[in-house]
Amino acid sequence: MPDTVPPTACFSSRDKTMAQRWARWQPGPPRLPGEDAAGKAFSLDSLDPGDKPFSAGNKAEDKAAVEALAIELDALQNLFYADRRHKLLVVLQGTDTSGKDGTIRGVFGRMSALGVHAVGWKAPTETELAHDYLWRIHQQVPQAGDITVFNRSHYEDVLVPVVNGWITPAQHQQRLAHINDFERMLSETGTIVLKFLLHIGFDEQRERLQERLDDPAKHWKFSMGDIEVRKQWAGYRRAYDTLLGATHTPWAPWTIVPANSKTHRNLMIATVLRQVLQNLNLRYPTGDAALEHFTVK
Numbered sequence: 018m019p020d021t022v023p024p025t026a027c028f029s030s031r032d033k034t035m036a037q038r039w040a041r042w043q044p045g046p047p048r049l050p051g052e053d054a055a056g057k058a059f060s061l062d063s064l065d066p067g068d069k070p071f072s073a074g075n076k077a078e079d080k081a082a083v084e085a086l087a088i089e090l091d092a093l094q095n096l097f098y099a100d101r102r103h104k105l106l107v108v109l110q111g112t113d114t115s116g117k118d119g120t121i122r123g124v125f126g127r128m129s130a131l132g133v134h135a136v137g138w139k140a141p142t143e144t145e146l147a148h149d150y151l152w153r154i155h156q157q158v159p160q161a162g163d164i165t166v167f168n169r170s171h172y173e174d175v176l177v178p179v180v181n182g183w184i185t186p187a188q189h190q191q192r193l194a195h196i197n198d199f200e201r202m203l204s205e206t207g208t209i210v211l212k213f214l215l216h217i218g219f220d221e222q223r224e225r226l227q228e229r230l231d232d233p234a235k236h237w238k239f240s241m242g243d244i245e246v247r248k249q250w251a252g253y254r255r256a257y258d259t260l261l262g263a264t265h266t267p268w269a270p271w272t273i274v275p276a277n278s279k280t281h282r283n284l285m286i287a288t289v290l291r292q293v294l295q296n297l298n299l300r301y302p303t304g305d306a307a308l309e310h311f312t313v314k
């Protein structure tokens with residue numbers, strides 16, 4: 018086994034069934050920037066957000082599998098933290114109500130807070146706007162041994178400004194190129210960039226927004242701005258299709274998660290995450306040889 022696994026080698030599985038399922042939920046084979054996609058351009062409409070490709074067949078079994086995976090992931094994260102040869106950036110991207118918060122609780126909640134950090138991205142502050150748009154992102158990427166989870170991400174900068182017409186098509190393409198270069202730099206310096214797009218349907222979003230209105234305990238999560246953004250659903254879909262096609266690279270590929278089912282969402286993300294961590298050949302550091310025969314008195 019090699020001493021250090023290159024980040025790009027993490028996004029595969031020796032299990033043929035797992036590999037096929039995973040590949041089915043990616044926007045085609047990973048491509049180098051500027052490389053033409055074979056065949057028709059990718060569209061999220063080709064994937065059903067209600068599908069459950071990683072399901073055992075019923076909700077109870079899937080919930081039990083998520084619980085078992087949480088225990089495995091806790092052990093792997095402890096080993097990842099001790100190993101300190103790698104850094105892991107998990108990107109959770111998706112529309113309002115797609116389940117980013119729920120994924121953090123359901124998949125990462127059992128892990129030690131010592132080595133796992135969640136970052137929730139909001140509209141940039143005045144100070145952040147005074148810098149380039151990736152400046153604030155770079156400050157939050159993980160250090161060696163850490164797992165950082167982005168709730169939204171730098172991809173907001175090729176979504177919101179595009180849909181609202183705040184940047185030109187040329188600037189849009191420029192930003193996509195910047196992001197590819199940024200993620201390649203992270204990968205080449207030891208960061209695994211694991212990106213998930215939480216894919217829910219238009220009707221599912223309506224139900225979840227209504228739930229927030231109906232439950233007083235969830236009113237704090239509701240904003241009239243969510244309704245205005247919902248009116249731009251088609252524009253955001255087009256922007257997502259573009260970014261998925263342009264930034265699905267060998268060093269930072271996308272996994273699209275059908276997320277109408279919250280249980281299946283957690284199951285699929287936890288399964289892929291376990292595979293990536295297992296691919297790293299993690300190990301505990303070698304102890305000090307001088308301690309081999311030392312006895313505490």
